[in-house]
Amino acid sequence: MSNFWLDLPNPFFVLAPMEAVTDVVFRHVVAQAGRPDVYFTEFTNATGWFRAGNKAIGGRLVKTDDESLIVAQLWGSDPEAMAALSQHCAELGYDGIDINMGCPDQSAIKGGGGADMIRNPDRAAAIIAAAKTSGLPVSVKTRLGYTYVHEWREWLTFLLRQDIAALTIHLRTKKEMSKVPAHFELIDDIKALRDEISPGTPLIVNGDIVDRAHGEDLAAQHGIDGVMIGRGVFANPFCFTQNAKREMQHATKEKTQRHPFIQSKPRPVAHSIEASAQTREMSEAFSLRSEYRLSGASHATPNESDKQDSRHTESTEKDVSDSAESVSHKRQLIDLLHFHLDQFDYYQPQMGRPFETLKRFFKIYIRDFDGASDLRDQLMHCTSTNEVRRILSNHR
Secondary structure: OOOHHHHOOOOEEEEOOOOOOOOHHHHHHHHHHOOOOEEEEEEEEHHHHHHHHHHHOOOOOOOOOOOOOEEEEEEOOOHHHHHHHHHHHHHHOOOEEEEEEOOOOHHHHHOOOHHHHHHOHHHHHHHHHHHHOOOOOEEEEEEOOOOOHHHHHHHHHHHHOOOOOOEEEEOOOOOOOOOOOOOHHHHHHHHHHHHHHOOOOOEEEEOOOOOHHHHHHHHHHHOOOEEEEOOHHHHOOOOOOOOHHHHHHHHHHHHHOOOOOOOOOOOOOOOOHHHHHHHHHHHHHHHHHHHHHHHOOOOOOHHHHHHHHHHHHHHHHHHHHHHHHHHHHHHHHHHHHHHHHHHHHHHHHHHOOOHHHHHHHHHHHOOOOOOHHHHHHHHHOOOOHHHHHHHHOOOO
16 A cells, blocks of 8 residues: 655645535635645545435535545544445545544534544544555544543554554644644654654644744744644635745735835735726825925935935835735735635536535635725625625626
8 A cells, every 4th residue: 555645745734624614616726826735625424424325425525636635534433334435435536544533523522433532542443444444545633632631642652553644633632622722832742752653654733833834834843744734724725835924924914004104025016907096096195194294394404304205215115015915915815716606616516515605715815905894794695606706896
């Protein structure tokens, strides 16, 4: 059995599995914004599929050939069902199987899956063994423990002895959910444990990682192999790109900016009608502001006046640049939403998901620019993708 996890760059980046989010539609959106090295599907219940077939999993395993590398994330407590679905995933062309042993959702736990595996290691071992019958590399995604952080050592020791293809650790317990900061302070100890027990098992960390730059910093500091990003993609859909940190900083700046004359680093001006209009407005506003300041500096010497003019010119250039980038950022996000709408329509016959499920994504794109809140409110009242497109046509 080949293990693709061993052939990835260091560090590699993974799109986390997220229920009702990382379906074939959204994975293509992420690829459009900036590809990770590995994609995970939504959580798919092995027992449900085993008993009722594809109608029980609602399109969760729909994939395309261009989604490589892609891992099917499965959960369940029945080894027979896990073996059957894992083999089916191999037939579908998946590159790997990942067993969810960390989901804190009560429905998963009541069924003996997700984080309940932490309390039942023998069952976990049986599920891993069942998935391996697929012939695909089998990895595990889990948490530090069920209730207490100190559970991590015993639990991860057990998993590392199961000859798994890779191990992803969400750096919180099941009880902590996402209510506390991820325990980055444990990474070095976890890596030391991995190095002691199974040094060939790729180690992936997850939790509170915002973008590629953040992940690269963690990898350089701790020597981990991979980084998984989940909720970070909601804050910045470009989080897997090399310039993701710049995009995030710009979005944060736009959100917190209080007036048009804030000092910031100059950036290239986008060539567009909208940018030109905003540039003129800001230049005119700056001219009035400059006249007011100069009127109060009538006793300044010629050299002092030159310095003031220079400072004002630099400020104008920064304001113009920020205005243009704001327009460019807005256009990028709206273009990405258009792409999402197109993908949703294209895959709708296979997925069968209602339009309402799209609305949870609007906040990813309609944010951090003037009028975003009002526009998002309009979109939330839409009933079709075409209606969304009509409203967006006035905001390009």
